[in-house]
Amino acid sequence: MERIKCIVAYDGNGFAGYQAQPKERTVQGVIEQVLERMHCQPIRVHASGRTDATVHAVGQVLHFDTTVEMTADRWKYALNAQLPEDIWIVSVEKADSSFHARYDAVKKEYRYKVWNSKEKNIFGRHYHYHYPYAVSVEAMREAASYLVGTHDFTAFCSAKSDKEDKVRTIYEINILQKNEEIIFEFVGNGFLYNMVRIMMGTLLDVGQGRQKPVEVLGILEKKDRSLARKTAPGHGLYLWEVTYPSHRKDN
């Protein structure tokens, strides 16, 4: 029995999210279907975490156990040959039998892409959030600086979250502007349900001048979800990278 670790990219638009659900097309469901075909029995896949409907991944990480003997390169080829056009296995490596994609993750990066122009970019419409209002990147950077650090993020978490502990650490938030595109990078030890999208809603509100940057501090302190602004749409969000302590096994 070998444990296989994969880095996976997917286009979230065609999926009802990562997690398997009956009667819905999900990333987990599609991958497990391919593995079941290869193994003639169900194979359970474990990911670093769920992503919602329409949310993309560039570097989702997952693992599964197999008795099929193949090199890592061959695994990558075999999986990509059978997966549909909106999932792509970026890399495969053989992992230690104690490796766990979810429990071992020590750092995650999400990115959020905004198209900030009155003009639509129709070719990117499924891959960024079109926000037509003028925004101040400086104001958003100031607001973001208050979110960095270790905080109770209750105010920035969906009420649907089942996590008891809402304390997380954000290591950095970078906001990069390239012409009409604004890319937000969030790096932290973990993120609550909808947390990046709720922070995005608030940052854009600040950028547009509807809240002052410093008001973010009050929202954090009051721990009241109703104070943070609306959740930004899923199709602008990318699970970009998941980091683990280095304990890989060579092929």
Added chain:
Amino acid sequence: MERIKCIVAYDGNGFAGYQAQPKERTVQGVIEQVLERMHCQPIRVHASGRTDATVHAVGQVLHFDTTVEMTADRWKYALNAQLPEDIWIVSVEKADSSFHARYDAVKKEYRYKVWNSKEKNIFGRHYHYHYPYAVSVEAMREAASYLVGTHDFTAFCSAKSDKEDKVRTIYEINILQKNEEIIFEFVGNGFLYNMVRIMMGTLLDVGQGRQKPVEVLGILEKKDRSLARKTAPGHGLYLWEVTYPSHRKDN
């Protein structure tokens, strides 16, 4: 009665091409439907030329006549408010009553986008042609140099073309490589049916080393469609810009 000239962008993936056809979703059909609603009568739209199913436009040009009185800015707003998410009116201006989007066009630019990597880019899969084989850009540039100029392009034209005169002038072909992306720019006085996509098939064949660059000369001279390679897919192709002699009327 005023003549309105529009620059229009569209994502070709959702259309059975530009030209109106019964029972098919076409760019012309969708735009004429919006205009009919605004005018309470059918309005005919004239474009610089057709584009095929899945072919995109960044700068298609069309004109129509109207009795509705609005500023150019207001026209842009009104049309975009009613058009679906895969068509975008980039600009509107009022044109001289003698202006004709098709007959007055003096220059056209098409671009073709290739993703040249063994790794798929799933987010761009509807917007470039994924060509996984190693290619020589230098060889393609040499082959392209033989296509530039005034030639009979019979060998690079679909047999379905109904044009008698197959002589066209290509002013320039530029090939730009940015990491995995290769962009081909074709500028000419006009292009025959499938001409850019057939040239692309041949250029990629040369790039991969299956034909010598100089063989393109022989294909041109023999005027035999069967010698040029297969037609590259439509979803990598963009009608980029159409140029007219300057005779615009101010709003």
